Amino acid sequence: MAFGNNVQVVGNVTRDPELRYTPSGASVTNFSIAWNRRYERNGQQVEDVNFFDIVCWGTLADNVAASITKGVRVIVEGRLDQRSWETPQGEKRSKIEITADEVSPSLRWASVEVARNPRDDNFGGGGGGGGNFSGGGGAPMQNQPPQQAAPAAAPAPQQDYNYDEEPF
Numbered sequence: 001m002a003f004g005n006n007v008q009v010v011g012n013v014t015r016d017p018e019l020r021y022t023p024s025g026a027s028v029t030n031f032s033i034a035w036n037r038r039y040e041r042n043g044q045q046v047e048d049v050n051f052f053d054i055v056c057w058g059t060l061a062d063n064v065a066a067s068i069t070k071g072v073r074v075i076v077e078g079r080l081d082q083r084s085w086e087t088p089q090g091e092k093r094s095k096i097e098i099t100a101d102e103v104s105p106s107l108r109w110a111s112v113e114v115a116r117n118p119r120d121d122n123f124g125g126g127g128g129g130g131g132n133f134s135g136g137g138g139a140p141m142q143n144q145p146p147q148q149a150a151p152a153a154a155p156a157p158q159q160d161y162n163y164d165e166e167p168f
Contacts, residue, residue, distance in 0.1 A: 005079045005080055006077070006078075006079060007076075007077070007078060007079065007080055007098055008075065008076070008077045009033065009035060009052055009075075009076050009098065010035065010073070010074070010075050010076075010106055011033035011034050011035035011036075011050075011052065011073070011074065011076075012033060012034055012035075012071060012072070012073050012074075013031055013032070013033055013068055013069065013070050013071060013072045013073075013074060014031075014032045014033060014034050014051065014070065015031060015032055015070055016031070016069050016070050017029045017030065017031040017056075017064050017065045017068060017069075018030050018031065018065075019061060019062070019065035026057065026058065027057065027058055027059070027061040027062050027065075028055065028056070028057055028061050029055070029056040029060075029061035029062075029064045029065045030053065030054065030055055030056075031053075031054050031064070031068070032051055032052060032053045032054060033051070033052050033054060033074060033076065034049055034050065034051050034052075035049070035050045035052070036048070036049050036050075037049075037050070052076075052097075052098055053095070053097045053098070054076055054078075054097065054098050054100050054103070055081075055097050055098070055099050055100065056099075056100045056103060057099070059117075060100060060101075060102075060103065063103075063117070064100075064103050068103070068105075072105060072110075073105065073106040073108070073109065073110065074103055074104065074105055074106060075102075075103070075104050075105075075106055076098055076100050076102070076103050077100065077101050077102040077103075078098045078099050078100040078101045078102070079098070079099050079101070080096055080097075080098060080099075081096070081097050081098075081099045082094055082095070082096050082097075083095050083096075083097060
């Protein structure tokens with residue numbers, strides 16, 4: 001991770017991860033988490049909810065898509081990235097996402113069974129897809145999309161963003 005742009009967030013997954021492939025075949029998974037903060041203000045309990053969009057690349061994307069579902073409490077470590085675009089109506093939009101280096105289950109109120117994936121020495125980023133919160137064992141990915149081809153059965157879908165809605 002880069003120094004000065006590190007973030008760690010613990011929260012509940014708000015939607016099932018969506019696994020896609022770039023035209024070059026790189027795996028990318030998107031999901032979001034919510035973090036609730038409860039406090040007292042003027043004698044009344046107040047709850048604020050924050051939502052964070054998460055992006056995972058490579059084998060991490062494959063493992064997250066195969067392992068987590070809506071409602072699971074996870075710990076996400078990564079960096080903040082800002083993405084900007086223009087709507088078809090010419091309006092400028094931007095959004096800040098967390099690009100994950102690590103995603104793991106929170107064991108505070110749950111237990112998991114870890115299944116280690118085989119190491120892929122050709123890529124160096126850890127195991128293949130699947131497994132429950134699996135870790136590869138290779139060198140860190142350094143947030144670069146993999147240089148391997150996507151599985152033959154997986155088409156390369158187009159990114160479908162609704163530009164008129166808020167990104168949350």
